[in-house]
Amino acid sequence: MGDLDKKPVGNLGDPRLLYDYANRKVGTVPPDTTRPYFQWVSEVAYKNVHRIVARGYDTTEFVEQGYGLVDMLFVDFQARIPLIEEEKMLNYVMILTLEDGLSMPAGISRIVAKSKTFLTQACGASILAFGHAHGAYSAFGNMLIEGLRRVEQEGKTKREIALELAQEKLGDPALGVSDLMLKDPAAKRMFAQAEKLHVAGKYVAFTKEIVKAAQQVSDHPVDLDLLGATGATMMDLGFTPEAIWGILAVTRSFGAGAHAIEEIEREGMVGLGQALTPKEDYDGPEDRPVPPLGDRDKIAKPAQTYTPDEWRKALDERKKLHGSGFAIVEEIKDPSKKR
Amino acid sequence: MDREPLFRRKTAIAYKTEEKTVLRGYDLSEMAEEGYSFCDAIFVLFQGRIPTLAEEKLLKYEMGEFLEHSMSPSAASAISVISGRPNLPAAVAASIMTFGGAHGPGAAHGYMMNKYLERARVEGKSLDEMGKILVDEYMDAGEPVMGLGQPQHLDGDPRAEPTHIKQEELGLDGVYLKLQRAIEKHFYARREREGRSYVAVNMIGAGNTALSDLGFSPNAAWCVGSVCRGYSCAAHAVYTMKKGHAWAASKREPMVQMLDLSTIKYIGPEDREVPSQEERQEYARKQNESGEYEKWVI
Numbered sequence: 001m002g003d004l005d006k007k008p009v010g011n012l013g014d015p016r017l018l019y020d021y022a023n024r025k026v027g028t029v030p031p032d033t034t035r036p037y038f039q040w041v042s043e044v045a046y047k048n049v050h051r052i053v054a055r056g057y058d059t060t061e062f063v064e065q066g067y068g069l070v071d072m073l074f075v076d077f078q079a080r081i082p083l084i085e086e087e088k089m090l091n092y093v094m095i096l097t098l099e100d101g102l103s104m105p106a107g108i109s110r111i112v113a114k115s116k117t118f119l120t121q122a123c124g125a126s127i128l129a130f131g132h133a134h135g136a137y138s139a140f141g142n143m144l145i146e147g148l149r150r151v152e153q154e155g156k157t158k159r160e161i162a163l164e165l166a167q168e169k170l171g172d173p174a175l176g177v178s179d180l181m182l183k184d185p186a187a188k189r190m191f192a193q194a195e196k197l198h199v200a201g202k203y204v205a206f207t208k209e210i211v212k213a214a215q216q217v218s219d220h221p222v223d224l225d226l227l228g229a230t231g232a233t234m235m236d237l238g239f240t241p242e243a244i245w246g247i248l249a250v251t252r253s254f255g256a257g258a259h260a261i262e263e264i265e266r267e268g269m270v271g272l273g274q275a276l277t278p279k280e281d282y283d284g285p286e287d288r289p290v291p292p293l294g295d296r297d298k299i300a301k302p303a304q305t306y307t308p309d310e311w312r313k314a315l316d317e318r319k320k321l322h323g324s325g326f327a328i329v330e331e332i333k334d335p336s337k338k339r
Numbered sequence: 340m341d342r343e344p345l346f347r348r349k350t351a352i353a354y355k356t357e358e359k360t361v362l363r364g365y366d367l368s369e370m371a372e373e374g375y376s377f378c379d380a381i382f383v384l385f386q387g388r389i390p391t392l393a394e395e396k397l398l399k400y401e402m403g404e405f406l407e408h409s410m411s412p413s414a415a416s417a418i419s420v421i422s423g424r425p426n427l428p429a430a431v432a433a434s435i436m437t438f439g440g441a442h443g444p445g446a447a448h449g450y451m452m453n454k455y456l457e458r459a460r461v462e463g464k465s466l467d468e469m470g471k472i473l474v475d476e477y478m479d480a481g482e483p484v485m486g487l488g489q490p491q492h493l494d495g496d497p498r499a500e501p502t503h504i505k506q507e508e509l510g511l512d513g514v515y516l517k518l519q520r521a522i523e524k525h526f527y528a529r530r531e532r533e534g535r536s537y538v539a540v541n542m543i544g545a546g547n548t549a550l551s552d553l554g555f556s557p558n559a560a561w562c563v564g565s566v567c568r569g570y571s572c573a574a575h576a577v578y579t580m581k582k583g584h585a586w587a588a589s590k591r592e593p594m595v596q597m598l599d600l601s602t603i604k605y606i607g608p609e610d611r612e613v614p615s616q617e618e619r620q621e622y623a624r625k626q627n628e629s630g631e632y633e634k635w636v637i
Contacts, residue, residue, distance in 0.1 A: 009613060026610040029600040036594045038602060040418075043582070044574050045409040050497050054407040054571070060497050064505075068399030069567065070377060072406045076574040092371040095380045099362045101355030107345050119446060119558045120565045124436035127569070130428040138427065179340055183357040186368045193372060242427055242580065246573025249428050250566060251377075253435065257562030258352050258384050266349065 044076060055079040070094065077243040085197040086237050092193055093230050093237075096186060097248050099255040104129040106259040113260035114270045126256030130249040136174035137248060140231040141241025143174065144203050147210075158209045166213035176207055176228020177214040182221055187229035194233045203235035284322075352384070363387040378402060385559040393509040394553050398563075400505055401546050404498045405564055407571040411491075413437040417572035418579045422587040422598065427576060434572030438565035445547045445564045448485040449557025452515055452548070459518075466514065470521025474529060484526055486519065486544025495539025502545040506552065513552040519544055608635060 007013075012021035031037075045054040052059045055075050062072065067081070070090050074082040082090070100106070105126035113122040132139050147161045154161075169175045181187050191208070194200035211224045234244045291299050305311040318326040342357075353362045360367050363383050370380060375389070378398040382390040390398070408414070417434040421427070440447065451473070459469040477484045489496045503520070506512050523540050530538060542564075550560035584591075588598040595601060614622040626632055 028603045028605050032595045032599060032601040035592075038595045038597055038599065040410045040415075041583075041594070042409070042575065042578065044578050045407050045571065047409040047491065049491065049493050052404075052407060052409055052497060054409075059404050059407055060501055063400045063403040064501065067403055068376075068378065069402035069406060069570075072403045073570055076407055076571050077577070088374075091375075091377045094377040095371040095375065096360075096367050098377070098380050098384060099353045099367065100360060101353045102344055102346065102348055102350065103355070104345065110348070118436075118439055119561050120438040121436050123562055123566050123569075124432040124434075127428045127432040127435065131426065180342075184359055186359065189368050189372065240577070242577045243573070245427050246431050246577060247570060249431060250435075250569035250573060253566045253569060254381060254562060255353070255384060257566060258559070259350070261556070261558050261562075262350060262352055263348075 043079075073247060074238075077240070077247070078238050080238075082237070083199075085199050089194055089197050089199045089233065090237055092190065093233055093248075094251045096190060096226065097230055097251050100252065102259075104134050105249075105252045105256045109253075109256035109260040110263035110267075113263045114267065116269045119257060119260055122260035123253045123257045126253050126260075127249045130245065130252075133173040135245070135249060135252070136227060137231050137234075137245040138241045139174035140176050140227055141235055141244055143169070144206055144232065144235060145241070148202060148206055158206055159213070162206065162209035162213040163216070165210055166217050170214055170218055170222075173227070175210065175214065176225060176231060177211050177222050178225045179220060179222050180225045182223055187224045187226050190226075190229040190233055191224065194236065199236055200233070201236040203232040207232035351387075381563060382554075385556070385563075386554050388554075390553070393511055397506060397509050397511055397549055398553060401502060401549055402563065402567045404502070405542065405546055405567050407574075408568065411568075412442045413565075413568050414572050414575045417576040418583075419587075419597075421576040421580050422583075422585060424580070424585045427573070427580065430576040430580075431569050431573045434576070435565055435569045438561070438568070443543060443561075443565055443568070444485060445543055445550070445561035446557040448543045448547045449551055449560055451485050452518060452551060453557065456514055456518060466517045467521045467524075470518055470523075471525040473518075473522055474525040478526075478529060484522065486522070486547065487526055487540055488538040489541040492539075492541070494537075496541045496545070498542055499540045499545035502542070502549055503540070506549045511549070511552055515548045515551040519548040 008022045043055075045052065047053065054062075054072070056079075057075055059072070062075070070087050071082060073090065074080055074086065108129050109122040109126040112125040113119070129135070130137075143165065147165055148158075150156060150161050151158050165175070166177070170177075191200065191204055194204055207224065207228050211222075211228070214222050230248060231241075231244060234247070235241070239247065303314070305314050315326060318324050351363075353360065355361070362370070362380070364387075365383060367380075370383070376395060376399065378395050379390060381398060381402075382388060382394065413434040416437040417430045420430040420433040438444075455469050455473045456466075458464070458472075459466055462469075464472065474484055503516065506516055519540075523544070527537065530536070546564060547560050550563055551557075555563060584596070586598065587596050588600070589596055590599075
């Protein structure tokens with residue numbers, strides 16, 4: 001540690017700064033001896049030279065006892081051994097979510113693979129397709145939890161809350177009800193299987209209420225979709241919305257890996273600069289001359305606005321430029337809104 | 340709702356219509372209702388076939404044990420990424436992407452095995468002879484023999500030998516395990532002759548060998564192994580997200596955190612003044628001429 005005695009650089013002598021920049025200490029922060037040093041704290045797993053232990057179970061002994069992958073998911077995420085029926089049901093859910101044809105995870109995986117990457121990059125990239133529209137398990141599950149909390153705390157019936165949710169969220173990909181599976185019985189068959197195995201509980205029941213409510217308020221046919229079926233079923237298996245999000249994104253990644261492999265086998269690689277974008281697909285400004293650098297001050301329009309009205313006008317104008325980002329409004333927590 | 344394909348491809352893996360999703364010819368709902376397991380479906384996905392019961396058992400065993408490995412590079416990636424509180428999938432994706440040339444290089448091991456199996460066939464050598472050739476060629480070249488050694492499990496990965504034994508118990512010990520056993524035998528013998536320490540088989544040597552004998556290609560096997568680990572990394576990320584402090588630098592924690600400033604040990608150039616723009620050209624010229632900077636180039 002030491003001090004460098006030097007004059008302020010640039011604006012770093014400005015009195016509004018929070019401390020004296022010219023005389024800041026140099027060197028790293030000494031080791032913190034007042035607290036124990038960093039260790040990897042985990043409730044999930046540990047290992048030593050001879051053992052790997054998840055939630056108290058030695059994983060080698062675990063598989064030697066005949067347990068497997070699906071059981072292990074219950075151990076890692078819930079610290080418990082599942083009932084046989086629960087294990088069967090999760091197998092069912094995972095088979096249904098393993099493959100989805102040329103959907104987004106497969107598409108991303110294939111595109112990444114075309115750059116001659118490691119397969120793991122393509123598989124990992126496929127997981128990035130899971131957001132709040134495609135595979136919105138976190139949003140869906142938390143909606144169910146919040147809905148059932150309101151049933152308990154606000155004295156409303158499940159049907160009333162379901163109706164509110166349907167009115168508020170119809171068309172939201174996280175509702176679990178849509179027109180995606182009007183001809184495909186897979187989602188309803190999953191609920192039937194959950195009921196047959198006696199693992200369907202309050203989340204399946206509440207989701208059924210939401211389906212009924214959505215059918216009541218929608219002006220076109222809607223029904224339970226795969227997000228709603230898998231999400232509610234896994235919630236009844238005891239998984240949290242976040243765990244479901246992670247588990248099912250990873251499950252799909254096996255399928256995406258197969259797509260990455262097939263892409264390489266059948267379509268080959270693409271090099272930098274190889275792919276063209278036809279002009280007929282372009283609808284931006286017409287081709288125009290690049291102005292001389294010396295004319296910059298004459299032609300450049302500054303972005304700054306100085307009143308809320310000016311700001312609003314500029315914002316609306318900027319929305320017209322695709323790719324600028326102004327047309328996208330993301331939801332953030334709004335403390336001014338109280339239920 | 341627009342349900343046009345995102346893009347067009349000929350694919351032999353799956354199709355999806357408004358009525359059903361079909362994997363390699365099998366309706367997914369029908370497969371699940373028939374009682375097939377997720378591990379069965381993995382065989383269908385990568386190999387287009389229903390496995391034997393023994394094969395399904397071995398994959399279930401392998402994926403069950405490979406899923407969790409506590410503090411490994413992949414889990415470290417997941418907890419590091421989630422410290423910034425992105426969406427969970429970013430952390431899970433990062434964990435899988437951590438698998439590369441050192442952490443779980445399953446595809447490379449598979450290609451190595453295929454290459455030497457082909458040589459055994461062409462050169463008329465036994466698998467035992469080819470195992471010795473492989474070990475000698477790698478060690479003579481100063482290259483690590485893939486599938487051997489693990490930096491944490493110094494006496495051998497606790498999962499590895501049991502996986503070999505399980506594979507044999509189930510009668511699934513094909514050419515890959517026979518070659519792998521030969522590699523291990525000759526590797527141990529040569530290290531012993533050279534007075535070097537014992538380095539045991541790891542989970543690539545054991546697990547990838549099992550996957551190869553189960554009929555998975557090198558990349559399919561790598562996918563099975565590395566993606567499977569994504570499950571536990573998701574658990575570590577969710578745990579950190581729910582029970583840890585974002586940013587991993589909180590002074591309020593009783594223990595020094597991963598990103599606490601005091602954990603930084605800097606060994607780069609001494610602190611030095613930033614030259615002014617007027618000084619810049621001459622400063623840069625001298626710096627370039629001295630070449631001192633070159634030892635820092637990465």
